[in-house]
Amino acid sequence: xxxxxxxxxxxxxxxxxxxxxxxxxxxxxxxxxxxxxxxxxxxxxxxxxxxxxxxxxxxxxxxxxxxxxxxxxxxxxxxxxxxxxxxxxxxxxxxxxxxxxxxxxxxxxxxxxxxxxxxxxxxxxxxxxxxxxxxxxxxxxxxxxxxxxxxxxxxxxxxxxxxxxxxxxxxxxxxxxxxxxxxxxxxxxxxxxxxxxxxxxxxxxxxxxxxxxxxxxxxxxxxxxxxxxxxxxxxxxxxxxxxxxxxxxxxxxxxxxxxxxxxxxxxxxxxxxxxxxxxxxxxxxxxxxx
Amino acid sequence: xxxxxxxxxxxxxxxxxxxxxxxxxxxxxxxxxxxxxxxxxxxxxxxxxxxxxxxxxxxxxxxxxxxxxxxxxxxxxxxxxxxxxxxxxxxxxxxxxxxxxxxxxxxxxxxxxxxxxxxxxxxxxxxxxxxxxxxxxxxxxxxxxxxxxxxxxxxxxxxxxxxxxxxxxxxxxxxxxxxxxxxxxxxxxxxxxxxxxxxxxxxxxxxxxxxxxxxxxxxxxxxxxxxxxxxxxxxxxxxxxxxxxxxxxxxxxxxxxxxxxxxxxxxxxxxxxxxxxxxxxxxxxxxxxx
Numbered sequence: 135x136x137x138x139x140x141x142x143x144x145x146x147x148x149x150x151x152x153x154x155x156x157x158x159x160x161x162x163x164x165x166x167x168x169x170x171x172x173x174x175x176x177x178x179x180x181x182x183x184x185x186x187x188x189x190x191x192x193x194x195x196x197x198x199x200x201x202x203x204x205x206x207x208x209x210x211x212x213x214x215x216x217x218x219x220x221x222x223x224x225x226x227x228x229x230x231x232x233x234x235x236x237x238x239x240x241x242x243x244x245x246x247x248x249x250x251x252x253x254x255x256x257x258x259x260x261x262x263x264x265x266x267x268x269x270x271x272x273x274x275x276x277x278x279x280x281x282x283x284x285x286x287x288x289x290x291x292x293x294x295x296x297x298x299x300x301x302x303x304x305x306x307x308x309x310x311x312x313x314x315x316x317x318x319x320x321x322x323x324x325x326x327x328x329x330x331x332x333x334x335x336x337x338x339x340x341x342x343x344x345x346x347x348x349x350x351x352x353x354x355x356x357x358x359x360x361x362x363x364x365x366x367x368x369x370x371x372x373x374x375x376x377x378x379x380x381x382x383x384x385x386x387x388x389x390x391x392x393x394x395x396x397x398x399x400x401x402x403x404x405x406x407x408x409x410x411x412x413x414x415x416x417x418x419x420x421x422x423x424x
Numbered sequence: 425x426x427x428x429x430x431x432x433x434x435x436x437x438x439x440x441x442x443x444x445x446x447x448x449x450x451x452x453x454x455x456x457x458x459x460x461x462x463x464x465x466x467x468x469x470x471x472x473x474x475x476x477x478x479x480x481x482x483x484x485x486x487x488x489x490x491x492x493x494x495x496x497x498x499x500x501x502x503x504x505x506x507x508x509x510x511x512x513x514x515x516x517x518x519x520x521x522x523x524x525x526x527x528x529x530x531x532x533x534x535x536x537x538x539x540x541x542x543x544x545x546x547x548x549x550x551x552x553x554x555x556x557x558x559x560x561x562x563x564x565x566x567x568x569x570x571x572x573x574x575x576x577x578x579x580x581x582x583x584x585x586x587x588x589x590x591x592x593x594x595x596x597x598x599x600x601x602x603x604x605x606x607x608x609x610x611x612x613x614x615x616x617x618x619x620x621x622x623x624x625x626x627x628x629x630x631x632x633x634x635x636x637x638x639x640x641x642x643x644x645x646x647x648x649x650x651x652x653x654x655x656x657x658x659x660x661x662x663x664x665x666x667x668x669x670x671x672x673x674x675x676x677x678x679x680x681x682x683x684x685x686x687x688x689x690x691x692x693x694x695x696x697x698x699x700x701x702x703x704x705x706x707x708x709x710x711x712x713x714x
Contacts (some may be wrong), residue, residue, distance in 0.1 A: 167432060172465030176458070176462070
């Protein structure tokens with residue numbers, strides 16, 4: 135999608151957030167932030183937010199000496215989601231339309247995004263689940279089911295830790311032998327990496343790869359050749375979250391985006407209210423089918 | 425007050441806002457923003473937000489070639505406030521406690537602050553007025569009246585355009601011959617300058633000076649010697665808005681702050697809810713009196 139200058143303050147906020155609880159004193163935090171600001175002054179400000187975010191967090195990690203600034207938040211999000219998981223799975227199994235409820239709930243899990251919002255409490259997640267069950271759903275479940283049935287190979291692009299546990303609700307309803315789950319190639323904000331896929335129990339269920347890069351989205355030209363091959367050969371790509379939308383919405387591939395529209399820029403771009411559940415099918419074949 | 429790193433993204437947002445409607449194309453806007461970011465990378469990030477904001481907007485004006493980026497918004501705010509003024513003045517005159525209602529309404533007018541919020545619609549102002557009439561009021565009106573009565577010289581520090589028309593509701597209830605109104609020394613965000621005091625009809629009512637500097641607050645060491653002399657000789661200083669609070673809350677002088685707590689940082693610092701009406705008496709003599 136087009137980049138908006140409004141994203142720039144939000145990227146600076148991400149940097150502020152990332153060092154707030156890193157155990158640095160005020161002067162050390164100021165040093166990191168000055169480095170980030172100076173570097174942003176040299177950036178292409180029309181690049182995608184995930185591209186700028188990747189570079190910003192690379193700088194923060196290098197200067198703070200902390201390789202994974204969100205480790206404890208990711209752990210807490212996974213634990214919360216794992217506590218909620220058994221009951222949610224039962225609700226999905228007993229629903230009138232289990233696939234629709236699974237889609238709603240995996241989108242609800244997209245609230246666990248520390249790139250968009252500073253901090254997150256358990257209450258936010260509970261609220262997101264309740265909202266997802268009751269809210270209007272901007273998507274065509276039948277077309278999604280058809281696209282899944284028609285696809286021999288499905289690539290599922292995970293978004294965040296915690297959220298990835300929710301993703302299992304949908305992945306369990308897909309033809310697992312045809313599914314590959316892709317996580318990020320390294321720690322970036324609270325995005326899921328292989329460790330989170332393991333904690334979510336997904337590594338025993340589907341093939342799991344990483345995309346070879348540490349942006350909070352999917353910047354194809356920076357991803358590994360192996361990932362790119364999977365991407366271009368997939369019959370269906372299920373892409374979770376804002377970061378994947380921001381980086382893939384203009385890519386000509388059979389992608390279904392599942393996200394919560396969490397910020398004003400995305401909501402305006404998608405022409406929906408903030409907080410909406412969004413499923414968008416996109417690419418050469420819409421509805422997606424071979 | 426202490427500066428919080430959370431203010432840094434907000435300062436970047438101010439810069440983004442300031443060039444959005446300035447008639448620059450994307451690349452020109454990006455150039456301005458890159459200059460701002462680079463310069464922020466050299467700043468003392470523990471300086472007050474108004475000090476950083478002053479420098480940022482100085483850069484934006486220099487690079488964009490536009491001397492007053494908020495001219496049209498200031499004009500619109502004044503016009504809106506002037507339309508509302510006659511009815512509000514009648515309401516104050518007919519109130520059980522006219523001074524309290526005047527205080528509430530001049531604080532309501534502090535919603536017209538483009539430093540804190542991107543954009544502002546007439547509805548925001550109407551809502552702020554309704555809220556100000558009904559909301560709890562965190563201030564001691566009797567102590568304020570006593571301080572006014574005891575003061576031979578009163579310095580009233582205006583905040584924003586539009587808001588300055590609301591200020592007239594209070595200024596009309598003060599002993600005018602003892603009041604000096606101070607505006608900013610040059611255009612900065614939508615802060616009021618002498619032109620706005622004139623539009624508000626205040627120049628015929630009280631003595632009007634400017635503070636000799638163009639920060640969105642009162643940075644005493646940068647203000648003119650004439651202003652500083654008035655400041656230090658005033659028996660009572662009435663300081664409107666967040667910017668004046670941010671720059672004067674640690675100054676040992678008889679200041680009454682009147683503001684709406686519009687951002688999470690200020691609300692947390694003042695230990696109140698966002699949107700609260702706040703009157704704080706501060707300085708060597710609290711309650712303020714000679």
